[in-house]
Amino acid sequence: MPLVNAEEMLKKAKAGHYAVGQFNINNLEWTKAILNTAQELNAPVILGVSEGAGKYMCGFKTVVGMVKGMIESLNITVPVALHLDHGTYEGAKACIEAGFSSIMFDGSHYPIEENIEKTKELVAICKERGLSLEAEVGAIGGEEDGVVGAGECADPAECEMIANLGVTMLAAGIGNIHGKYPANWAGLSFETLDAIQQRTGEMPLVLHGGTGIPADMIKKAIDLGVSKINVNTECQLAFAEATRKYIEEGKDLQGKGFDPRKLLAPGYEAIKATVKEKMELFGCVDKA
Numbered sequence: 001m002p003l004v005n006a007e008e009m010l011k012k013a014k015a016g017h018y019a020v021g022q023f024n025i026n027n028l029e030w031t032k033a034i035l036n037t038a039q040e041l042n043a044p045v046i047l048g049v050s051e052g053a054g055k056y057m058c059g060f061k062t063v064v065g066m067v068k069g070m071i072e073s074l075n076i077t078v079p080v081a082l083h084l085d086h087g088t089y090e091g092a093k094a095c096i097e098a099g100f101s102s103i104m105f106d107g108s109h110y111p112i113e114e115n116i117e118k119t120k121e122l123v124a125i126c127k128e129r130g131l132s133l134e135a136e137v138g139a140i141g142g143e144e145d146g147v148v149g150a151g152e153c154a155d156p157a158e159c160e161m162i163a164n165l166g167v168t169m170l171a172a173g174i175g176n177i178h179g180k181y182p183a184n185w186a187g188l189s190f191e192t193l194d195a196i197q198q199r200t201g202e203m204p205l206v207l208h209g210g211t212g213i214p215a216d217m218i219k220k221a222i223d224l225g226v227s228k229i230n231v232n233t234e235c236q237l238a239f240a241e242a243t244r245k246y247i248e249e250g251k252d253l254q255g256k257g258f259d260p261r262k263l264l265a266p267g268y269e270a271i272k273a274t275v276k277e278k279m280e281l282f283g284c285v286d287k288a
């Protein structure tokens with residue numbers, strides 16, 4: 001199946017009270033692990049690419065080529081959206097040109113008027129090209145690829161304004177944070193989420209910072225209208241732990257254990273296990 005935008009899968013998720021996972025990719029192993037897991041579980045999936053990861057993977061065009069090639073050669077038939085994560089205005093335009101099927105424009109650090117203005121312009125471009133567009137209100141806390149957010153709860157009235165611009169999905173800060181949650185984290189603000197959902201109706205809501213949010217909070221967030229959940233750090237931690245174990249056990253020194261196809265295999269399997277666990281928790285298994 002060719003790349004699809006995220007609109008249909010998210011509308012189905014909202015109506016069916018489950019969430020589609022966005023898993024960020026960093027290289028070939030990541031992409032292959034996520035695509036193969038989605039196919040095995042018959043789940044729709046969104047591949048997230050931050051601007052930093054795009055640069056690391058030699059540019060957005062390389063990413064599009066890799067993902068499209070893999071979908072074909074791995075016989076991936078579940079719906080796959082290739083999505084820019086936390087895009088700048090310029091990054092969004094570059095990904096549209098490179099062939100991404102979905103864009104996030106993160107204008108949350110601009111004054112709301114400027115966020116509205118820029119989002120509006122991108123809504124028109126994405127509509128014309130058949131791409132889905134995610135907008136953001138209220139910065140997500142923590143640090144991701146050098147982008148630091150203070151972590152705040154979005155203003156439901158501002159969420160309604162952005163939702164009414166015709167975006168496909170809306171990310172709203174509800175106390176969530178990228179990366180690991182600190183021990184004194186207050187948890188998600190369900191009060192804010194509920195107020196946002198009431199003002200934005202059918203709009204699929206996006207929960208960033210999916211790493212480390214307890215299962216009961218994830219379930220409650222889905223009940224309150226979250227239809228897309230982003231996970232990045234948890235796959236990185238799983239990959240690093242499995243790779244460290246392989247080396248600490250001296251396996252790279254045994255036979256041809258240094259061959260990257262062997263060296264990276266435990267990390268690959270660890271990403272697969274993490275993605276499977278999340279897809280089961282989000283309820284998107286067999287929803288392709």
Ligand code: 13P
Pocket residue numbers: 024048085086177178179180207208209210211230231232233234
């Ligand atoms: P985590 O790294 O906390 O899982 O967050 C991912 C994310 O929200 C990507 O936008």
